[in-house]
Every structure is written in structure tokens, then in C-alpha cells.
Amino acid sequence: MITANGYYASMGINQLPATEPTREKWLNKYTWAWASWDWGQAAINAVMITFVFTVYLTSELFGDKDHASLVLSQALAIAGVCIALLVPVTGLRSDAAGRRKLWIMVNTLLLVLICAACFFVFPDPSYLWFGALLIAAMSVASEFAGVNYNAVLNQISTPATVGKVSGFGWGMGYVGGILALALVLFGFVQPIVDWPGASTENGLNIRLVALFSAAWCLIFALPLFFVIPETPAASSEKIPLKSSYVVLFRRIRDLWNEDRNLIFFLLSSAVFRDGLAAIFTFGGVIAAGTFGFKLSEVIIFAIVGNVVAALGAVVGGRIDDWLGPKAVILGSLVGLLIAGAGVFFSPEASGFWIFGLLLCLFVGPAQAAARSYLSRLIPAGREGELFGLYATTGRAVSFLAPALFSLAIAIATPLVASGQAQRYGILGILLVLLMGLLLLLPIRTPKQVNAS
Structure with a gap:
């Protein structure tokens, strides 16, 4: 685990003496540059x-809405399989080669191109699978970039500030989403100025939103x-592609012998994070399909x-740095179950x-605390590998x-x-959130370094 005098010092950030860890300066140009990526990513997550x-894709323009929802979920399940098979190896290899930032850049550029390609998803049922597969491909590219992005967290934080920095990154993402939406x-949707790009003919306004989101990202x-430096290679060991899975499984075996608590956390978090992801993926779809929200109303709700x-x-x-990430995750999951039940039983918008x-309110803390929990446990130099496993265990159950x-x-279709x-x-x-909650209960909380 990085200390205040570790990677921070190598980047030239002045640190206060180790006797005053609670006064570390955690908000600096590196934190802002790192969180800016989350700000840009919000256009992919929130808008696209x-x-x-996805509201556009599951609308009546593409045929039966329930069928469109099924197609979208199937495409995302395919994406989950691809991520589960490939992400941990890419994280392992970027750690070994010291090319963490390079792969963030490569996958971000790929994400931008896929997003821009959504411009060609015309409002016709024959384009449904094309659009769904593009959404799935964005999910894959986003996860590939996100593994190395999450691994940077340990470079720009210390054990005393990792909770605040992780929460700040998520917060910046949400604020970026607010402005993008x-x-x-x-x-594009309810333009305050009449211009050709706001035309709804052939879905032009929504297709242009894809180009806007790509540029924003x-x-x-x-x-x-430009600001975050490239990481040095973790070792001089070269890992041939064909041997990557052998090395990966050997390290997982070693990790099982060294720190089973970390393995159990990866497994339990995989389940509840899949539930968190589903809230984002299907939230707008449910608002429109179940509660009759117009697209403009969905966007207003999204902004708020x-x-x-x-x-x-x-x-x-901040609560994470005070009480620990497990308390934050458990409290958030309980809140999500109560709120989700409220949505289900609500008869009106x-x-x-x-x-x-x-x-x-509860999704953000759960996501940020899960990331900081893992950051507190990762041995130095293995961030990409273990955040790769973090993504993989999540995607292994992402179906x-x-x-x-x-x-x-x-099941409900013939009954209602x-x-x-x-x-x-x-x-x-x-049900997924409840399973994640139950699996998390026996997991030990990592040691805390209190910070103000």
C-alpha cells in the first residue's frame, strides 16, 4: 500500500510530516486530472x-418495448462474458509493463469511436441489435479503461485519504453527468434555441447526442x-501473451494462500456491484416504460x-475514512433495498x-467505498492486476x-x-442486491487510517 512518502513524493507533491497524516493535502492537480476522466466518462454512463x-433504444421506435429491454439485457450479458475473460490479463500486463496510462488512453479513444458510431443507429427495429451491441461494446471499452483508471487511485492517494479521493472521483463523475444531461x-431534446440538430426526424437529435457524448468524453x-505520469514497470519480467493466464491463475492461488479476505471481498462485491450497475443500466428504461416518463422527464430526473x-x-x-468502507457499503445496500422496494410498489410517477x-443517494457511496476498500488491500505494484480481477469477478456474474x-x-408478462x-x-x-449484502456480512473490514 502506498504511503504519504511513496508515489505522491515521486510526483513532486509536498507532504506534511508523517506525524500529521490527518492534514495531508489530497486535493491537488493530480486528483483533479484523475477525476476529470470520470467527469468525461459521465457522458457515456449517464447519457448513453x-x-x-438506451431509453431511445428501448422505445416504441424499435418495436415492442419489453422485447427491446430483453435484447439490451442480452447484449450486456455478452459484454460481461468478454470482460470476464479479458480484463484481468490486460490489468496484469499493464502492471508488468508499466503502461497503465497508455492503456487508459487507448481504451478511452476506442470508447469514443464506439460512442460516435451510435450516430448510425436509426429509429427502426432492424437497428435494435446493432444499437444494443454498440452499447455492449461501450461497456467493454469503458471497463477496460476503468481497470487502469481505478488502479491510478493508489498513485494519487494515501491510506488516510483514499476514501475521500475515491468519493471525490465519483462525485466529479456525477457533476459531469449533470452538466452533460x-x-x-x-x-437536443427540448432546445431553447431552434437549430437543425434538434430535429426529431429520423431520430437525428438523439443520434447527434452520441457525437456530443463522444466529444465530451x-x-x-x-x-x-497529460498530467498523470506513466507508471514504471512493476518488474523486469516479460509476460508473453500466451502465458498470461498461467501467471494470473498462479497469482490468484498465491493470493488465496496469503489473503483470503481479499478473495472473499472480490466475490461478494461482484454480486452487489452487479446490482448497482443494473440500477444505472435499467433506471431510465424503467422510468420511461413503467412510469410513463417522456424522454425530457427522464433527463430532468437524471439531472436531479x-x-x-x-x-x-x-x-x-468522508464516512469511509472515518468508519471504514464496509460500514458505508452495508448501510448503502440496506438503503437501496428499501428505496428499490418503494419504486416497485409505487403506483405513480x-x-x-x-x-x-x-x-x-445510496448508489454513489456504495461504488466509491467498494473501490476504496480494494485499494486499501492491494499490494504495491499489483493495482492493475487486482482491479482487473475486481472487474472480472464483477463481470463473471454480470449476467x-x-x-x-x-x-x-x-414470468410476469402472461400474468399482468x-x-x-x-x-x-x-x-x-x-434480489441481486440482497445476495450481495448477505455475502458481504462475514467479510473483515480493512484497517483504517483516520483522516479529517
């Missing part, structure tokens, strides 16, 4: 994957590209929800507003929430009125 493009709403990734989520992430990060915002979401819809089956998908997500 959650609240705008506001620009989409007032520039690229522009705000640039500070990380991101404000709430940003506050939750920042406050949760007003209930979705109330309980949906409660969901937003779970989409599968239970679609299974619940399929037409157009109401989607509501029952919420129960599938809640």
Missing part, C-alpha cells in the same frame, strides 16, 4: 448507457493524459438524481421521484442482474396487463 440513448436536454480525458448522487458519494467518502432519488431482470419480466411486466424486473435487481 442510462438515461438517454443539461446540455442534452436544452440543446474525449475532451475531459485529456487532463489525465446526479446532484443527489454526487452529494452521497462525497459524504460517503411521484413515487418513482421519491424512491428513485433515494436510490441515487446475473440482467438475467434476473429479464426473467422477472418474462400489457406494458406492466417491466415493473417486475425491479424485483430481480433487488
